[in-house]
Amino acid sequence: xxxxxxxxxxxxxxxxxxLLDLLERHRQEVFRKPFAPWNVTAFEQAxxxxxxxxxxxxxxxxxxxxxxxxxAKDFPDHFVMGVDQSEDRLGRGKPEDIPENLCFVRAxxxxxxxxxxxQGIRLARHYILxxxxxxKIGQLARRWHGHAVFPHIPRLGxxxxxxxxxxxxxEEMALALGALTGHTPSVDDWAPQQAMTxxxxxxxxxxxxxxxLRTDLNGDTHG
Ligand SMILES: C[S@@+](CC[C@H](N)C(=O)[O-])C[C@H]1O[C@@H](n2cnc3c(N)ncnc32)[C@H](O)[C@@H]1O
Numbered sequence: 160x161x162x163x164x165x166x167x168x169x170x171x172x173x174x175x176x177x178l179l180d181l182l183e184r185h186r187q188e189v190f191r192k193p194f195a196p197w198n199v200t201a202f203e204q205a206x207x208x209x210x211x212x213x214x215x216x217x218x219x220x221x222x223x224x225x226x227x228x229x230x231a232k233d234f235p236d237h238f239v240m241g242v243d244q245s246e247d248r249l250g251r252g253k254p255e256d257i258p259e260n261l262c263f264v265r266a267x268x269x270x271x272x273x274x275x276x277x278q279g280i281r282l283a284r285h286y287i288l289x290x291x292x293x294x295k296i297g298q299l300a301r302r303w304h305g306h307a308v309f310p311h312i313p314r315l316g317x318x319x320x321x322x323x324x325x326x327x328x329x330e331e332m333a334l335a336l337g338a339l340t341g342h343t344p345s346v347d348d349w350a351p352q353q354a355m356t357x358x359x360x361x362x363x364x365x366x367x368x369x370x371x372l373r374t375d376l377n378g379d380t381h382g
Pocket of ligand 1: 220221222223226242243248266267268269287289290291356357358359
């Protein structure tokens with residue numbers, strides 16, 4: 160029971176009481192913040208790398224990109240975009256060559272997700288692995304499901320997978336997805352044989368419990 164509390168310092172004991180109100184506000188309001196030119200350029204460059212025919216996978220907040228490399232290997236007939244805002248993380252040495260079906264993109268996901276959506280691009284798979292938890296009660300709006308961009312995420316479709324070492328983060332995302340799509344994914348314990356990302360490896364090495372949700376936003380609830 161206390162494995163997870165070692166890592167996440169929070170006063171929250173369950174999903175945030177304002178989550179659904181905030182989400183409803185975001186669902187009703189159009190998110191009008193103008194796109195930053197550097198994100199539009201990054202988006203266009205990424206689109207130019209993709210043949211527009213292969214099924215598209217987004218590794219959102221890929222950090223140093225280990226997961227993107229693994230996903231590209233697992234899905235050789237898909238095209239993978241590993242997106243992160245951190246040039247430093249993206250630029251760190253990779254354990255292997257970058258394959259043809261993968262590109263790394265430095266961009267702010269808040270714009271990148273919206274650009275995908277407004278261009279009508281739909282995903283085959285979508286990974287959000289170990290997003291920053293923002294665990295203080297006043298930080299709800301910084302978590303992805305509390306952010307104004309969130310209503311765009313289920314519209315992108317595909318099999319969405321989110322992992323975290325904070326169970327409440329996954330519970331909240333499941334609730335938010337349920338409110339937007341009518342299907343609330345289950346929150347599962349997650350104990351991978353082999354870590355897919357550096358954060359996963361770090362949390363496993365320190366004995367923390369991990370959690371995930373996986374849901375097919377195109378309708379099949381098994382993902
Ligand atoms: C906790 S790290 C997890 C990285 C990686 N998925 C892993 O598991 O090792 C969160 C990542 O999200 C990225 N990130 C946070 N906010 C972002 C945003 N608005 N746009 C793009 N990347 C973002 C950070 O730069 C960081 O690399």
